[in-house]
Amino acid sequence: TIRPPAFERLVDALSRFPSIGPKTAARIALWLLNQPPEASERIARAITEARQTIRRCRICFQYAEDELCPVCADPARDKSILCVVEEAVDVWSFERTGRYRGTYHVLGGAISPLDGIGPDELTVQALLERVADPAQGIAEVILATDPDTEGNATALFIADHLPRSRVKVSRLAHGLPVGGELAYSDDATLAEALAGRRIL
Amino acid sequence: TIRPPAFERLVDALSRFPSIGPKTAARIALWLLNQPPEASERIARAITEARQTIRRCRICFQYAEDELCPVCADPARDKSILCVVEEAVDVWSFERTGRYRGTYHVLGGAISPLDGIGPDELTVQALLERVADPAQGIAEVILATDPDTEGNATALFIADHLPRSRVKVSRLAHGLPVGGELAYSDDATLAEALAGRRIL
Numbered sequence: 560t561i562r563p564p565a566f567e568r569l570v571d572a573l574s575r576f577p578s579i580g581p582k583t584a585a586r587i588a589l590w591l592l593n594q595p596p597e598a599s600e601r602i603a604r605a606i607t608e609a610r611q612t613i614r615r616c617r618i619c620f621q622y623a624e625d626e627l628c629p630v631c632a633d634p635a636r637d638k639s640i641l642c643v644v645e646e647a648v649d650v651w652s653f654e655r656t657g658r659y660r661g662t663y664h665v666l667g668g669a670i671s672p673l674d675g676i677g678p679d680e681l682t683v684q685a686l687l688e689r690v691a692d693p694a695q696g697i698a699e700v701i702l703a704t705d706p707d708t709e710g711n712a713t714a715l716f717i718a719d720h721l722p723r724s725r726v727k728v729s730r731l732a733h734g735l736p737v738g739g740e741l742a743y744s745d746d747a748t749l750a751e752a753l754a755g756r757r758i759l
Numbered sequence: 760t761i762r763p764p765a766f767e768r769l770v771d772a773l774s775r776f777p778s779i780g781p782k783t784a785a786r787i788a789l790w791l792l793n794q795p796p797e798a799s800e801r802i803a804r805a806i807t808e809a810r811q812t813i814r815r816c817r818i819c820f821q822y823a824e825d826e827l828c829p830v831c832a833d834p835a836r837d838k839s840i841l842c843v844v845e846e847a848v849d850v851w852s853f854e855r856t857g858r859y860r861g862t863y864h865v866l867g868g869a870i871s872p873l874d875g876i877g878p879d880e881l882t883v884q885a886l887l888e889r890v891a892d893p894a895q896g897i898a899e900v901i902l903a904t905d906p907d908t909e910g911n912a913t914a915l916f917i918a919d920h921l922p923r924s925r926v927k928v929s930r931l932a933h934g935l936p937v938g939g940e941l942a943y944s945d946d947a948t949l950a951e952a953l954a955g956r957r958i959l
Contacts, residue, residue: 572805603806605772
């Protein structure tokens with residue numbers, strides 16, 4: 560082939576990105592070659608740096624640059640109410656509403672037997688231990704998994720394993736589009752769903 | 760904001776890619792965080808490596824990893840016929856047809872006064888010197904700039920400055936979609952256009 564091997568390797572690497580096909584990857588690769596070296600270096604460094612500095616919060620498993628995320632590290636947050644979500648992006652959606660003052664727990668996905676994902680592939684055990692520990696003072700758990708099949712199944716599984724005599728367990732109110740993904744709902748809808756959450 | 764600063768910097772860097780909006784950039788950034796460190800490191804390295812190893816061929820200005828590109832370095836290529844294109848991707852399109860055995864010259868774009876691009880911003884002078892040098896033995900120049908306004912103007916400008924008593928000057932046959940971009944034409948159409956090129 561006439562294309563330089565380093566170019567082919569770059570297109571190949573960029574083609575792995577989600578929602579990027581080979582044509583877009585080639586367009587991005589050509590664009591990168593036409594950038595000043597500092598600009599392409601800055602992008603390469605941003606990838607390396609993000610991968611090296613971003614880790615999971617020791618308590619809630621959302622993305623953090625320190626041992627604790629900003630929410631868990633904030634003494635002003637209400638530790639008695641815990642919002643359980645599938646992914647860190649869902650935390651960001653709640654934070655954008657500005658209507659939630661409790662803490663979070665990020666599961667890392669939803670239970671999906673077809674994909675080989677059971678409770679052990681998620682942070683379910685850590686969640687159950689966190690809620691079971693009286694020192695944490697958790698009085699309510701909001702199961703804010705996605706309103707789709709896997710998310711509903713995950714919420715039911717967790718609800719079944721929580722000490723429901725001691726903690727209130729709720730699910731977000733409908734208002735979320737059924738079958739949709741929480742991260743893509745608009746802020747007003749999400750705030751409504753939060754306010755209208757119902758006790759399970 | 761709740762998002763880690765390193766994450767914001769990564770999304771910001773990825774948003775600069777052509778045809779990538781902020782939402783796609785965030786999706787790619789999250790995907791990168793969920794890759795094993797080797798995988799994201801491989802992508803960062805591919806960017807750095809491509810930028811460092813790929814340069815312009817000393818003779819024809821297409822992308823190369825050595826001083827000469829594979830075409831200019833190949834003694835079997837017909838040095839008497841020269842195909843002038845706007846971009847390196849256009850060379851790749853011709854090579855894919857398998858129907859061209861001559862050499863190339865990459866202009867680096869087209870003359871476009873509105874964008875402040877004149878002959879001096881392109882490799883026009885190097886092209887004229889290359890054709891004027893009798894030692895190069897160039898007998899025909901195919902002006903294969905894009906069949907749009909800038910490409911046509913560029914072809915006419917170059918044709919006016921070539922020693923036409925000594926070299927044949929041709930333009931690709933119509934068959935290329937008017938107003939389109941050469942790099943996106945299919946191989947059969949391009950091969951037809953090459954075969955039917957007309958003398959200017």
